[in-house]
Amino acid sequence: MLQAIGLTSTPRRDAPPAVNDLTFEAPPGRVTALLGAPGSGRTTALRLMLELDAGRGVAYFRGRPLHRIAHPAREVGVLLGDVPGHPSRTARGQLRMLCAAAGVPATRADEVLEVVGLAGLGDQRLGTLSVGMDRRLGLASALLGDPHTLILDEPADGLSPRENSWLYGLLRAHAAQGGTVLYTTGDPKEAARTADRVVTIGGGRLVADQDVADFARTRLRARVAVRTPHAARLAAVVSREARAAQRSVEVVEEVGGRLTVYGSNCAEIGDTAYRHGVPVHRLADEIGDTGPADPAPGGAERDDAAAALSELPPPIRVRPARGPLRPLRYELRRSLGVRATTMIMAAVLVVSAAMSVLLARTDGTALPRVLAAWPALLPLPPAALGAGLLGALSFGDEFRYPALAAARGTVPRRLGLLLAKLTVTAGFALMLAALAVVGGAQSLRLVYGPDLIEIPSNAFALGASWAGLTVGCAWAGLLAAGVFRVAGAGIAAVLAVPVLVVPLVQKIFAVPSARSVAGLPGRLRELAGWQLPQQADHWILAVARVVAQPVGTALTLSLSALICAYLFTSLRGKARW
Numbered sequence: 001m002l003q004a005i006g007l008t009s010t011p012r013r014d015a016p017p018a019v020n021d022l023t024f025e026a027p028p029g030r031v032t033a034l035l036g037a038p039g040s041g042r043t044t045a046l047r048l049m050l051e052l053d054a055g056r057g058v059a060y061f062r063g064r065p066l067h068r069i070a071h072p073a074r075e076v077g078v079l080l081g082d083v084p085g086h087p088s089r090t091a092r093g094q095l096r097m098l099c100a101a102a103g104v105p106a107t108r109a110d111e112v113l114e115v116v117g118l119a120g121l122g123d124q125r126l127g128t129l130s131v132g133m134d135r136r137l138g139l140a141s142a143l144l145g146d147p148h149t150l151i152l153d154e155p156a157d158g159l160s161p162r163e164n165s166w167l168y169g170l171l172r173a174h175a176a177q178g179g180t181v182l183y184t185t186g187d188p189k190e191a192a193r194t195a196d197r198v199v200t201i202g203g204g205r206l207v208a209d210q211d212v213a214d215f216a217r218t219r220l221r222a223r224v225a226v227r228t229p230h231a232a233r234l235a236a237v238v239s240r241e242a243r244a245a246q247r248s249v250e251v252v253e254e255v256g257g258r259l260t261v262y263g264s265n266c267a268e269i270g271d272t273a274y275r276h277g278v279p280v281h282r283l284a285d286e287i288g289d290t291g292p293a294d295p296a297p298g299g300a301e302r303d304d305a306a307a308a309l310s311e312l313p314p315p316i317r318v319r320p321a322r323g324p325l326r327p328l329r330y331e332l333r334r335s336l337g338v339r340a341t342t343m344i345m346a347a348v349l350v351v352s353a354a355m356s357v358l359l360a361r362t363d364g365t366a367l368p369r370v371l372a373a374w375p376a377l378l379p380l381p382p383a384a385l386g387a388g389l390l391g392a393l394s395f396g397d398e399f400r401y402p403a404l405a406a407a408r409g410t411v412p413r414r415l416g417l418l419l420a421k422l423t424v425t426a427g428f429a430l431m432l433a434a435l436a437v438v439g440g441a442q443s444l445r446l447v448y449g450p451d452l453i454e455i456p457s458n459a460f461a462l463g464a465s466w467a468g469l470t471v472g473c474a475w476a477g478l479l480a481a482g483v484f485r486v487a488g489a490g491i492a493a494v495l496a497v498p499v500l501v502v503p504l505v506q507k508i509f510a511v512p513s514a515r516s517v518a519g520l521p522g523r524l525r526e527l528a529g530w531q532l533p534q535q536a537d538h539w540i541l542a543v544a545r546v547v548a549q550p551v552g553t554a555l556t557l558s559l560s561a562l563i564c565a566y567l568f569t570s571l572r573g574k575a576r577w
Helices: 042-049 091-102 107-115 131-143 161-176 188-194 212-219 231-244 266-275 299-309 327-336 339-359 367-372 382-400 415-448 459-484 487-508 520-528 536-548 550-576
Strands: 002-009 022-026 031-035 055-061 076-080 149-153 180-185 197-202 205-211 220-227 250-254 258-262 282-289
Touching: 002 042, 022 180, 022 197, 022 205, 031 042, 031 161, 031 188, 042 055, 042 076, 042 149, 042 180, 076 131, 091 107, 091 131, 091 327, 107 131, 131 149, 131 161, 149 161, 161 180, 161 188, 188 212, 188 220, 197 212, 205 212, 212 220, 220 266, 231 250, 231 258, 231 266, 266 282, 327 339, 327 382, 327 415, 339 367, 339 382, 339 415, 367 415, 367 459, 382 415, 382 459, 382 487, 415 459, 459 487, 459 550, 487 550
Parallel strands: 031 180, 031 197, 076 149, 149 180
Antiparallel strands: 002 022, 002 055, 197 205, 220 258, 220 282, 250 258
8 A cells, every 4th residue: 555645845935835735545456547737746746755855744655654664676666757877788787787776686687678578678778779668678677676566657658559558558467466556647548548546636736536437437528539621611510400409519629620529429420421511531439638637626725724734744854765785796787787897998908008118118217107107297197097987987877877766866875885886996996907017018028028027126015006096096086976976076086186186295295204114013013002913014014105105195185085075975965854
C-alpha cells in the first residue's frame, strides 16, 4: 500500500505551492493513474513522495517512509524522465553498475533486459537509443531491485501505440503479482484504458479519487469524429434533425473539415449524411474528455481549511540518496564502463614516451625528469595531469551523468563511496605512473640504446615521490570535483598546485632550513612508545622528504583544504535538513 498524506510543496516566492495538501492511496495489486493537466503538480507530487523536493507531508511505502527503508531500490522502483547515464556507456554496463548500487547480483541486468525486450541490445550505447528503447531501459532500471512499488512519471511519453500496449501490459503483470503501480499521465482516455484507479488532481489539489468505471462515467463521454469537405452543411443538417427529434446532440466544428458530434453514433451520422448527399471521408466512434478538471467548489472556507491542514503533517526533508551497497564494485564498473578512462591512459602513455625521447636529446635534463617526461616548461608531467583528469571525471561524471539518480536524487556524499573512489583513482594513478616510466625507459632503450638507462642510487625516494605526485593529483581532482560538482573544478585544482600553491610555498619557506629530518624515525619511536621495525626507517624518511619538497608540501596543503571543504559541505547539507 502506497499512502500519500498531506503532501504540500514549498512555494517559490509569491507563487502558490505546486502541490497543496494532497492525500491519496495507491492499493497493491492495482494500477493507479495520477491524472492532471500540465502544471497540475503531478511530477512534484512524485518528487515529494520520494523525498527529492522539500515540503510537508509524508508518504508511506507499506507503512514506512522512504528514508526508513534499508534498501530503497529493493522497495521502490523509480522512473523520472530519461535514463541518467553517460552516453558512451552500454545498456548492460549501466544496469550492472546500478546492480552494484542496489546490492543485487550482476546477472540481474541480463534478466531485466530480457523482460523489457532489450536482450539483443545490451551492448548498444545509451546515446544511440531511441525514445522507446530509452523508456524500456528506464523501466529495466526500475525493476532491478525487484521492487514492490513502481513509481513512473509519464512512462508512455513518446512511445508508439504498440509500445504503449506492451508497457501497460507489463505494469498490469507487476500489479497482478501483488505489486503497487503508480504512474502519471495527462490523457484521461489513457488513464481510463490502462488503470484500475484514477486519482485526478488540479492546481496541486485532489479533485477526485475514483475507480476506473466511475471515472469513465463522470469524466468521459462518447463522441463521433467526422471528416467531410462540407463540414458546415453536415453540422447544420445534424443539428436540425436533432432538434426535430428532440434529442440532445452537440456538434462542434473544428479546423480542417472536421466535426465532433456528442450524443450520437456513427450509424445515425452516416445515415444523415447519405440522405442529404454529403460525402464523408472519416467516421469513427471515440471517447472524449469532458474538459479539464478543476478543484471541487467550496469557497474560501474550503481553502482556509486546507491551508490549516497543510501545517499539520511533518515536513518532508530532502535527504541525500544512499550510497551503493557495493561501492568498490560500483566505482570499478563506472570507471571502466566508458572509453574515456582507457583513452586518457593511452594518450598519456604515448605523449610521455614521445616527450622522454625528445628530452633525452639534450644533455641538461636529468634522467628522472626524462623518464617522467617532465620538461621544465610544463607545470606537471603528463602522467600527473592524466591522473588528475581521471580523478576529476570520477566525481564530475557523476554530477553530469548521475547514474545513482536512477534510484533517488543526486550523487551522495557518503563515506563508503568516497573511499571507493579514492581507492580506485589511486590504483589508476599508480598504474599510470608505473606504465609511463616503463614506457619511457623502453622508448629510450629502443631509440638510443641500453647505455642511457642507469638506476640512480636514490631510486626508492624518487619512486615514492613520483607515486605521491600522481596519486596526490588524482585525489586533488577527485575532491575538487566532489566539492564543486563539476569536472572542470577538479582539473583547475590540479593545475593550481604547481601554478599557485608551489610558488606560495616557496616564498614561505624561502629561508634555508637549519635542521634535517634524519632523526625522524628515532623520534617517532620515542613518541609512540613502541618499537618500529628497522625496515620502516627508509619508508618514513622517504615520505618525509617527499612532503618536505615544495610540490609535496603544496599537494599536502591542497589535499588538506579539499578534504576539509568536502567534509564541511557534507555536514552542512545534513545539518540543513
